[in-house]
Amino acid sequence: MPAAPILPGTTRRQFLTLLGLSAAAVSCGTATAGGARPPADQVKTLKYQGWVGQVTLPELAADLGYLGDVRLEWVGNTISGPQDIQSAATGQIHFGGAFNGAVVKLAAGNAPIKAVISYYGSDRNTFSGYYVLQDSPIRSARDLIGKKVGMNTLGAHSQAMLDIYLGRNGLSKADAAKVEALVVPPVNTEQALRQKQIDVAVLGGVLRDKALANGGIRPLFSDFELLGAFSAGTYVFTDRFIEENPDTVRTFTTGVAKAIEWSRTTPREQVIARHTEIVRKRGRNEDTSTLRFWRSYGVAETGGRISDKEFQLWIDWLGDRGEVRKDRLKASDLYTNEFNAHGKA
Template sequence: MKSVIRRIAALSALGWAALVPPSSAAAPEQTVLRYQASSVGQIAYAELADALGYLAPLKLERVGVQAGGPGGLQLTATGQTEFAQSFNGSIINAVAAGARLKAVAAYMSTSKENAVGAWVLENSQVRGARDLIGKKVGVNTLGALWDASVEEYLKRGGLNEQERKQVTLIVLPAANIEQALRQGQIDLALLSAGFQVQAEQRGGIRKLFDDHQLYGDVNLASIVFSADYVEKNPETLRHFVGAVGKAIEWLRAHPRDEAVAVYKQYLETHGQGSAVNGLQYWQGQSVATPGGVILNEDFARWEAWQQARAGARAKPVDIKAIYTNAFNPYTGKVAQK
C-alpha cells in the first residue's frame, strides 16, 4: 500500500509539474512551521502538500488541534504558531483589533457538494428565519463563518436587529452539536463535513439552509501568517504557498479514494491516527480559485459584517492590506475585479 501511494504521489507530481509555474530556488529562511491540525474532518492542504512531497525542505510541527478559527488566529498573531486557517471575516476582525496578520492563500470555498448545513429536527416547527426568534442555535465558535451565516440568513429572512438579537448562539464542540439538537438543547444545528454526513445518515433531521445557498461558489477562508513572519521569511512563504497551491490542484484533479488513501497514510504516520475514521465520511472539498489565489472580494464581502459587529468601535480596515498573492505562482491565472 505504501509503495502504491508513493507511486501515486510521484506520478502526480510529474503530471502537474508542467502546469505549475517554477518556484524560487532560494533556500527558505525558516524550515519548521508550527500549526494546529484541523478539527472539522477536512483534508488540510499543508498536510497534503507534505504527504505528496511538495513541502520539503519545509517541515510541519503540529502543536494541538484548532478548535476554532479566531483562537487559531490569536496563536499565530502571538507567535505560538507560524500559520493558522480561518474564516475571512474572522481575519478582518482580528486585524481590526490590532493583530498584524497576512492571509497568503485561500484554503476553503463553499459548493453544492461541500456546504455547511443548518439543520432542525424533522418535526420542528422552525420553517424559516422568523421561526428562529427566541430559539437557540448551536455553532462551533463565535465571530466565525457559522456565526456570520446565521446572521445572513436572518437578515435575508427580514428580521431586524432587535429580532436577530433574540436568536441565541450556543457554542459547542463540533462533535457535540448533533447530539445537542437531538436532545432538545438547541433548536438549530450547524454541521459540516463528516459530522453532517453522519447526522443525515441517521435521519430524523431536516435542512433549513446551507452556506452555498447564501453565498454561492466563493472562497470563505484563508491560510494566515503573522505579518512580521511574512516580512522576514519571504522564501519560506514562497515555497510554502507554492506547495499548498500544488496540493489544491492535485486534490481538484484526483478521485476521492486516491486522496483519502494518501491522506490516511499521512495521518497514521504523523501521530493523527484518531482522525482517520472521519475520512470515511469525507465527500470532497474545494477552493474556488486556482492554487488558492485570494480575490479582493473574498474579504470585501465581510467588511460590512465586521463593522456591524464592532459598532461604534469599528475602525476602518484596508482590505487589500490584509492579504497578499505575492508568493503564489498561480496569481497570473486569475483576473482580479
C-alpha cells in the first residue's frame, strides 16, 4: 500500500521538521482561552487521524459505546505519531497520539499541549522488534555500522530504541551516526527488508506477527528487551481545548481508559472479531487479514494512567542528545490524569 497522506495544509517541510515546532507555529491553534464553555456548547465531535488497517483505542471506545455523546470524525490516516500531535497542536485535528519523546520535544518547543492518557506500549505480547533476514550477517550492534534500518518515522520511538541499543552495546556517537535510519511506511517495511532495500526492519504489532508467520526473518533486539514493560505513547490535546472543553476531554479520556481495560479482560478472539467488524464497517477498502495477529495494546498502567517515569526517560534521552534542556522541563507538567475517571470512586 502507499503511504497514508499527510493532512491537507501540512507541507513536507513541516512533516520533516515538526519536532522542532516553535510556539509561533502553533499559536493559531493554542491561544489563551477564556475558560470552560457551558457543557452544551463544548465540542462534541472530535476530528482525528487513523492508521491503515488498524483500530485505535478511541475507535474501539466509540464502537463499544464508551464515548457517550462524543463523536469521532476521521479526516485521514497517518504513519507518524509526531505528525499526528503536530496536527493537534496546529488545530487541524482535536487530539493526536505519539511516542512520549515526541511529546517532550514538542512541549520543549513551547507548544501548549498536555497528555491525558497512554494508548500504546510494550509488553511480552506487544513490542517493536528489529528484524533481519535469516541469513543476514548482522548479529550485533557493531554489525549495524554502515547499514540501513527502516522505521515508520525519524526522531520518535523506533529511532530512540535504536540509539539506546547502540549506546548500551558500546558504540561511540561517531560509530552510531554511521547507522542509517530510513523512513519506510509500516505496511511496506517487511517487503523492503525481503527485497534487501534495508538491512533491518522495525516491525510491531500485527505487522510483526504477519512477517514472522511468513518466515525467513529473525530478531536482533526489541524495545521490551531493552526497557521491559512500559507505556510508550500518549494522546494529547492543546491546553486551550482542555480549558474550553473539559467535559468532552473527560468523556474521551475515560472512554479510552475503559476500552483499554475491555481489551485486557475480553478473550483475544472476541477483540479481534470486534476489530475486524469495525474496519469492515468503516468502508475504507482496508486489508483485515493482519488483524488476526493482534495481541494487546501494550499499555502498562491500569486505565492508561500516566506517571512521571514515562516522560522522564525521554527528557533524559533528549537532554543527553542536546535536543532539549533538562532543567527547563518537568515531567509532571507534561501530563494530567485529572480527566481519567476510570476506576475512581
